[in-house]
Amino acid sequence: MASLASCIFCRIIKGEIPSFKLFESDKTLAFLDINPLSRGHALVIPKHHGAKLADIPDDHLSEILASLWYPLQATGATDYNLLQNNGRIAHQVVDHVHFHMIPKPNEKEGLGIGWPQQQTDMEKLKALFEDLKSRM
Template sequence: MAHVDSDCIFCKIVAGEIPCAKVFESETCMAFLDIAPVNEGHALVLPKGHYPTLMDIPVEMGSDLLQALSVVGKAVMEATGADGLNLMQNNYEAAGQLVHHAHYHLIPRFSDDGLRLWEQTPYKDPDEMNRLAAKIVKLVK
């Protein structure tokens, strides 16, 4: 059985101690509607075990999570009539993670919803990008 954190709200939801609007459940994953949605139909998909961030989720769970994200994503789009779907996953508070149990946001999007993603800016110096890429490559294990 996967680790459970008794202080974690998502672990309590998985255990049935806190109610949710569940939309999917498998042996390893669960999905439910977010109580404060960006758009109606905004769902959270998470591993049932307690893993604080994406980097803590065992690689072996990848297939189960991808299956859940695909199935729930398709259902959310169809149920809401969405024109698109954002998949978001935040790690650590600096990135906007509020609950320290790894989870993915499936956010239905509509052509006229007015939501904007963050702005992007190109590297000022292509050598800077290449230096950073080389540094990352050395750290990839």
């Protein structure tokens, strides 16, 4: 995991690395991705450093969803993906929570997704659900 001092997003927040800002508040920053999947591909990040969603305080997380509105308005995207990954095997590359807003202007541009569905064992699913409920 990247340290706070070496985290590329923390360095962008501090202004040490330039970015094309779309929106900034006390708790969030939205800026264009330098390796976009499509025109207008933007990132929204909390200013609080944390690798995964569970590492971010609630008051910072609650502002992120509202902040996603700004890149949507700036790009005029009507079809888009919102993507957030947690951990290496879930395809997270930068160890700082970030949300991608990726416009999908046509079939060729933007995010391509495979959805490898699996058969469900309903009894195991029910047991998992009951276990989760008991922990809450």
